Amino acid sequence: MQREGKVQTVCADSVGKERVANHTAGSAARSPLFLERFEMNPDIQLRHEVFAQLNWDPAVFGCDVDVRVTDGVVTLRGQLASEDLKNAVERAVRRAEGVKRIVNQLTTAECANND
Structure with missing residues (x-):
């Protein structure tokens, strides 16, 4: 069972600027930023x-x-x-x-x- 709440994801883009995205708990694992960043070789x-x-x-x-x-x-x-x-x-x-x-x-x- 997942807890509901806000999760803040911070990702650096190619020029070093940070982007902040707000997600509900559990949705960070499904976001494109998360998958792109942590895809395994x-x-x-x-x-x-x-x-x-x-x-x-x-x-x-x-x-x-x-x-x-x-x-x-x-x-x-x-x-x-x-x-x-x-x-x-x-x-x-x-x-x-x-x-x-x-x-x-x-x-x-x-x-x-x-x-």
Whole structure:
């Protein structure tokens, strides 16, 4: 339940002058100024979605994976215990909406032992 009342929003325009807008409580979140100012970068949103998938999947929960996203391309880095775990991480990342491509640079302890 939202409380009714006035909320004052102050935004600086491109020349540094402040504009003041009065909104009722709750409407600030829907105003164009608010949305324009706080819209999240799509790559950051995708990175959050990838981490959500990794945290949701019990097969890979707690794995130490470095995730980087550039223009929808997800790069995975880190060392995992097995090839099965590496494949499970990639499957989890594929479930994230907006992934254009996956660059899997994950290594496994099995590979390190074979060298």
